Amino acid sequence: MTIIYNKSRQKETRRKLRQESTKTEKIMWGELRNRKLGVKFRRQYGIGHYIADFCCPEKKLVIEIDGGVHTEDEQICYDKERSKSIEELGFKVLRFWNEDIENNLDSVLKNIKEEIKISPPQSIPLAQTSPTSPLSLLRRGGDKENGVENL
Secondary structure, eight states: OOOOBSSSSGHHHHHHHHHHHOOOHHHHHHHHHTTTSSSSEEEEEEEETEEEEEEEEETEEEEEEGGGGGHHHHHHHHHHHHHHHHHHHHHHEEEEEEEHHHHOOOHHHHHHHHHHHHSSOOOOOOOOTTSSHHHHHHHTTGGGTTTTEEE
């Protein structure tokens, strides 16, 4: 199985990014942490080859905060490719400008809350088990030959 989340080789980079958060990242984290919006967000979360500013794995939602450098042509192209790659892994990417966080935080939070409402929770697939594992036996109704039966 290929690991696509929080790759170990990104660990130090993620840690450094958390330690050197921008002013707007700190503001946003204050609004997202501790399940304030009803779901768990993580900051500087590795997804594929990228590190997202904020991610809610349960809702497959990524939040990116963009500053002035994101208006340069080269950075615009990079951001588009980055969003596309993350979306191909099943995530929805929301991007907000620093100015939106600083001057219109209520509107930003409203947009995030709306996305949380419409994003279906991600189902966790059942574990693959052998035909004789206890979990498989429970799913099938027990193992009557060996005296194990579901109630």
